[in-house]
Amino acid sequence: MHKIDIDLVEMTMDVMKYAIDRISATKREIGKPKKESELRALVGETITEKGVGGEYAFNLWKQHLIKANVPADHPRNLAFVPAAPTRAAVMFDLVTSASSIHGAYWMEGAGGIFCENEAMKWIVSLTGLPEGAFGVFTSGGTAANLSAIVTAREYWRSLNDKNKVEKGLIITSIGAHSSIKAMAKVVDVDVLLVNSEERLETKNLQKTIDNLTEHQRQRLFAVVATGGTTNAGIIDDLDGIATICEKEKLWYHVDAAYGGGALAADSVRHLFNGIEKADSITIDPHKWMFSPYDCGAIIYKDMELAKKAHSQEGSYLDIFKDEGAHGFNPTDYQIQLTRRVRGLPLWFSLATHGTNRYKEAVERGIELANIAGKMIEENPNVELVRAPSLSCVLFRRKGWKPEDYTHWTYENHKKGFALVTPTKWKKGDAFETVSRFCFINPDTTEKDIEMILDSMV
Ligand SMILES: *Cc1c(COP(=O)(O)O)cnc(C)c1O
Numbered sequence: 001m002h003k004i005d006i007d008l009v010e011m012t013m014d015v016m017k018y019a020i021d022r023i024s025a026t027k028r029e030i031g032k033p034k035k036e037s038e039l040r041a042l043v044g045e046t047i048t049e050k051g052v053g054g055e056y057a058f059n060l061w062k063q064h065l066i067k068a069n070v071p072a073d074h075p076r077n078l079a080f081v082p083a084a085p086t087r088a089a090v091m092f093d094l095v096t097s098a099s100s101i102h103g104a105y106w107m108e109g110a111g112g113i114f115c116e117n118e119a120m121k122w123i124v125s126l127t128g129l130p131e132g133a134f135g136v137f138t139s140g141g142t143a144a145n146l147s148a149i150v151t152a153r154e155y156w157r158s159l160n161d162k163n164k165v166e167k168g169l170i171i172t173s174i175g176a177h178s179s180i181k182a183m184a185k186v187v188d189v190d191v192l193l194v195n196s197e198e199r200l201e202t203k204n205l206q207k208t209i210d211n212l213t214e215h216q217r218q219r220l221f222a223v224v225a226t227g228g229t230t231n232a233g234i235i236d237d238l239d240g241i242a243t244i245c246e247k248e249k250l251w252y253h254v255d256a257a258y259g260g261g262a263l264a265a266d267s268v269r270h271l272f273n274g275i276e277k278a279d280s281i282t283i284d285p286h287k288w289m290f291s292p293y294d295c296g297a298i299i300y301k302d303m304e305l306a307k308k309a310h311s312q313e314g315s316y317l318d319i320f321k322d323e324g325a326h327g328f329n330p331t332d333y334q335i336q337l338t339r340r341v342r343g344l345p346l347w348f349s350l351a352t353h354g355t356n357r358y359k360e361a362v363e364r365g366i367e368l369a370n371i372a373g374k375m376i377e378e379n380p381n382v383e384l385v386r387a388p389s390l391s392c393v394l395f396r397r398k399g400w401k402p403e404d405y406t407h408w409t410y411e412n413h414k415k416g417f418a419l420v421t422p423t424k425w426k427k428g429d430a431f432e433t434v435s436r437f438c439f440i441n442p443d444t445t446e447k448d449i450e451m452i453l454d455s456m457v
Helices: 006-024 036-043 054-068 087-099 106-127 141-159 161-165 178-187 202-210 214-219 238-248 259-264 303-310 315-321 344-353 355-378 402-414 446-454
Strands: 134-138 169-173 190-194 220-226 251-256 280-283 296-300 382-384 392-397 422-427 430-438
Touching (some): 006 054, 006 087, 087 344, 106 134, 106 296, 106 315, 106 344, 134 141, 141 161, 141 178, 141 220, 141 251, 141 280, 141 303, 178 190, 190 202, 202 238, 214 220, 220 238, 238 251, 251 259, 259 280, 259 355, 296 303, 344 355, 355 382, 355 392, 355 446, 392 402, 402 430
Parallel strands (some): 169 190, 169 220, 251 280
Antiparallel strands (some): 134 296, 280 296, 382 392, 392 430, 422 430
């Protein structure tokens, strides 16, 4: 199975050609979703005792399976948070796989981890965190948020024996990403939500803290602010929240999984003032830093606290901690042990293009959101729900009911034209169904936006 023969060489050429074609293509197709049963009917059984053969399986992939996917980097994929990995990064993702590097410990992955750390230095420098702050790449924002909550909770428990038997409590707003609530479940801590999807301000936060019962106040150990809400691109009052956390002695986590890329953009950097006072920050390079999936990052002000929470012990692991194996061990700072060096594609892309290009590409996303905002204001069929924020635009089609948005989404998807999905926006106590653009891809054009708006008939 592991031998080198002529079949393998031919297969490698085919696969490489496919990858080269995909990387150099300027046109992408939005695949049509198919039911599981439809896909099964097309490809049949593929996992058999004898195997169906690489050539056959690869043809199934090219003819049927790839066509049932929506590439995240299609310029008219403006749903959720899309992606736009650079060609250099995608290319180096292949190199990363081919190099078989175990990225948990320096002893095995020094060269790869060195490169990851070079990229991480740049990301940390964008945050303005003090000397000593650093981070590691994770599988995504969810894993980064989980790693941060665990670190915060362990730190809180280390402060006072009474906390060891208490269930922790964190405060965030309803604008926070779903992963905060999901990961709080994993850690078994309660979440108190400030009931506004608009910018989380100090007044609201302080009031929430002041209204806690004495027991709740004892259990409260962290506040999670959002640096660019996923739904609307809203940045909480990061500086004001920092002051409250300092006064109340609470861990301060900023979830900038989506918005973190905008730290590189001079036009909006001031909106993040105060992020440099955080105890931990989540940023997803696979969102707005043009990395391929999957690549998140968790950054800590004090790396030692993360190490206390996450470092794994085992007789088989002792050698990694030996002086002779000296170096930075990414596994010590997040939940994963074995990991690919997933920051490597970002390193290669940054090294290739330089950080100025990153700045320009992020600025383009913000510019596209503003252009879309203007086009919406000038189009009599649609109107803005709120002003564009970062690269998110919420807008409504006048007179449309929720099912009209859903139908429109499916129609555009089925035609292979665009992927733009509905969302909800909280107005008072009610939720209104609206549409939303999120711009990441600098290849999206004004014409793309115009065509999408024109399809809302
Ligand atoms: C996307 C997102 C997450 C989750 O990140 P994944 O990489 O999908 O795990 C968390 N927080 C925010 C604000 C996000 O936008």
